[in-house]
Amino acid sequence: MKKFFSKTYFYGALSMFIIFSAGPFYIMLITMFKKSHDLFNPLNNPFWLNEGPTLEHLDLLFNQTLYVRFLLNTVLVGIAVVVITVLLAVPAAISLARLAGRWGENVGIGIFLTYLVPPTLLFIPLSRIVSFLGLQNSLWSLVLVYPTFTVPFCTWLLMSFFKSIPKDIEEQALVDGCSRVGAMARVLLPLSVPGIITVVVFSFTLVAHEYIYALSFIQDSAKKTIGIGMTTELVRGDVFYWGALMGGALIASIPVALLYTLFLDRIISGMSMGAAKR
Amino acid sequence: MKTPRILERESVLAPLMLTPVALYMVLLVGFPFLMAFVYSFSNVTVGNPEFQMVGFRNFAAVLHDPTFLKSLLNTCIFTFTSIATVLVLSNMLTELLMREFRFKWLIRFLIMLPWTAPIALGAIGYLWFLDSVFSPIDWLLRTWGLLGKPGDLLGPMSNLYWLGRPDLAMASVIVVHVWRLLPLATMIRIAGMNSIPREVIEAAQVDGAGYFRRLFHIVLPLLLPVISVTVLFSTLFTFTDMTVVWVLTKGGPPDNSTQVLASLAFLKGIQGGDLAQGAAVAIFFFPVLAGVAAVVLRIAKKAVVT
Numbered sequence: 001m002k003k004f005f006s007k008t009y010f011y012g013a014l015s016m017f018i019i020f021s022a023g024p025f026y027i028m029l030i031t032m033f034k035k036s037h038d039l040f041n042p043l044n045n046p047f048w049l050n051e052g053p054t055l056e057h058l059d060l061l062f063n064q065t066l067y068v069r070f071l072l073n074t075v076l077v078g079i080a081v082v083v084i085t086v087l088l089a090v091p092a093a094i095s096l097a098r099l100a101g102r103w104g105e106n107v108g109i110g111i112f113l114t115y116l117v118p119p120t121l122l123f124i125p126l127s128r129i130v131s132f133l134g135l136q137n138s139l140w141s142l143v144l145v146y147p148t149f150t151v152p153f154c155t156w157l158l159m160s161f162f163k164s165i166p167k168d169i170e171e172q173a174l175v176d177g178c179s180r181v182g183a184m185a186r187v188l189l190p191l192s193v194p195g196i197i198t199v200v201v202f203s204f205t206l207v208a209h210e211y212i213y214a215l216s217f218i219q220d221s222a223k224k225t226i227g228i229g230m231t232t233e234l235v236r237g238d239v240f241y242w243g244a245l246m247g248g249a250l251i252a253s254i255p256v257a258l259l260y261t262l263f264l265d266r267i268i269s270g271m272s273m274g275a276a277k278r
Numbered sequence: 279m280k281t282p283r284i285l286e287r288e289s290v291l292a293p294l295m296l297t298p299v300a301l302y303m304v305l306l307v308g309f310p311f312l313m314a315f316v317y318s319f320s321n322v323t324v325g326n327p328e329f330q331m332v333g334f335r336n337f338a339a340v341l342h343d344p345t346f347l348k349s350l351l352n353t354c355i356f357t358f359t360s361i362a363t364v365l366v367l368s369n370m371l372t373e374l375l376m377r378e379f380r381f382k383w384l385i386r387f388l389i390m391l392p393w394t395a396p397i398a399l400g401a402i403g404y405l406w407f408l409d410s411v412f413s414p415i416d417w418l419l420r421t422w423g424l425l426g427k428p429g430d431l432l433g434p435m436s437n438l439y440w441l442g443r444p445d446l447a448m449a450s451v452i453v454v455h456v457w458r459l460l461p462l463a464t465m466i467r468i469a470g471m472n473s474i475p476r477e478v479i480e481a482a483q484v485d486g487a488g489y490f491r492r493l494f495h496i497v498l499p500l501l502l503p504v505i506s507v508t509v510l511f512s513t514l515f516t517f518t519d520m521t522v523v524w525v526l527t528k529g530g531p532p533d534n535s536t537q538v539l540a541s542l543a544f545l546k547g548i549q550g551g552d553l554a555q556g557a558a559v560a561i562f563f564f565p566v567l568a569g570v571a572a573v574v575l576r577i578a579k580k581a582v583v584t
Contacts, residue, residue: 010374010377013374014374014379017370017371017374017389018388018389020457021389021390021391021392021457021460022388022389023407024403024404024457025391025395025403027414028402028403028406031406039412042411042412042417046412046414046417047414087298088299088302091295091298092296092298092299094295095293095295095296096296099288099291099295104292107300109575109579111303112574113574114303116511116514116567116570116574118518118519118540118563119518120519120539120540120543120544121314121563121564121567122307122310122311123544123547123560124543124548124557124560125309125313125314125557127553128313128553129306144306145306147302148307151303152303181291208396209397209398211396211398211521211524215544216544216548226398226399227397227398227399230398230399230402231401231402231525235402235405240405242406242412245406246402246403248399249403250399252399253395253396253399256395257387257390257394257395258387260390260393260394261386261387261390261394265469268462268466268469
């Protein structure tokens with residue numbers, strides 16, 4: 001692009017976008033350290049610490065709420081879902097990319113289409129399935145259901161990844177006397193570690209992001225994951241623990257966002273279905 | 279490694295490796311998908327799982343329900359306004375981020391935050407931003423002399439009550455959704471831009487094409503597949519989502535002024551226990567899903583052929 005914006009306009013416009021995007025997180029940061037007296041005076045500047053910092057909100061958050069429990073629940077569900085996703089998606093993706101040929105393309109597109117089915121269309125029947133299996137109010141309900149959105153996407157992502165590895169490498173292994181399965185395990189898998197790491201990270205962040213199923217299946221305070229725990233337990237009627245709420249939201253957001261950002265480019269190219277690739 | 283000979287045959291190995299995923303998807307997506315349709319024609323409730331089919335009764339009830347009609351309208355306004363705004367803003371943001379500047383990684387991280395951080399947590403920040411008494415936005419407006427004293431542009435009240443007035447609540451929900459979706463749309467757009475050969479744009483430049491001529495005659499046509507995929511996905515996503523609405527307003531101010539189809543289905547089906555009515559509301563996602571799926575299929579087939 002030619003210099004459409006002059007430098008001043010460029011930085012001005014960029015700053016506006018940064019303020020728009022990161023503003024809520026900045027206010028979380030400030031509010032988390034703000035003394036209550038400062039916080040609840042409508043005349044005080046809400047964008048700054050007018051009376052110095054305090055750790056009282058974080059103390060409340062970590063010691064008198066279920067916050068740590070919510071984090072732990074999220075991590076536990078995340079790990080279980082990641083393991084299931086990798087175990088299901090890796091063989092399926094290899095099969096679609098390497099073995100299945102023409103009908104594999106169609107199955108691949110079919111799997112991708114299931115990714116489009118919105119959770120809000122499925123949550124009512126799934127809530128019946130969950131209660132039929134006796135899993136309501138249990139983290140296992142989430143472990144059971146979350147792969148419905150991680151598996152299709154990750155299979156698709158891995159499929160294009162496996163396709164990008166030249167076939168000759170495996171064929172060489174076959175010539176050298178490896179079996180089909182052996183060639184996959186010893187040649188293809190080691191080469192696909194970056195793809196698998198992307199899938200691991202992405203599935204985990206999707207679990208941390210999920211809201212609707214968790215809201216539908218879990219009512220027990222101690223079983224809640226981070227998103228619903230924060231919005232249903234700490235936001236209660238008129239009693240808002242604002243400092244703790246903001247701190248909790250920020251502390252949980254940053255690691256998830258960092259992980260996601262590290263793998264952003266690869267995830268995006270999968271999301272746009274390769275339409276963005278040359 | 280010794281493996282049974284039969285595993286050497288692709289016609290055996292390929293389906294074998296696919297079966298777990300196929301089985302799982304059929305049981306937990308395909309089956310519930312069908313059940314959603316069955317439920318919507320039945321009288322099933324949480325208390326009465328042995329249900330009878332009742333034909334179109336749920337749909338008749340739903341279509342005569344003013345709350346449903348309001349939610350349908352809200353969903354359309356919410357979706358259309360959000361997507362249109364995201365398209366315009368992502369075009370601008372892409373222009374900015376395509377250039378080189380210092381601290382690019384950090385700035386990109388900050389701009390991507392609304393999409394990469396969990397939305398339920400991000401929306402909590404907005405609960406404070408839009409608070410009825412302590413809203414930092416209201417504070418700014420008061421400081422700039424736009425609000426709080428008689429004769430001020432935005433009125434004499436000390437607060438705007440963002441989430442308490444129907445029009446402002448709807449606007450707030452849309453802004454937060456745009457906030458969340460903009461980074462994703464921009465990233466996809468940038469990926470698309472990077473796939474346009476530089477020579478094409480440079481050739482046009484040499485031939486004397488100005489910025490807008492290049493934008494409308496070269497960049498946008500080449501980006502069309504990327505932009506259409508973005509629009510389709512975000513339309514489907516926005517039309518069927520309830521997270522922002524639920525965290526910020528729960529469909530209120532009390533009068534359903536921000537109620538959308540997804541939150542209504544949740545209220546009826548999950549919280550109210552009327553599975554049949556909830557499913558009947560959710561079935562209205564199906565036409566949108568089918569439309570998007572049809573177009574995605576066409577694009578995917580084309581991508582496979584070329």
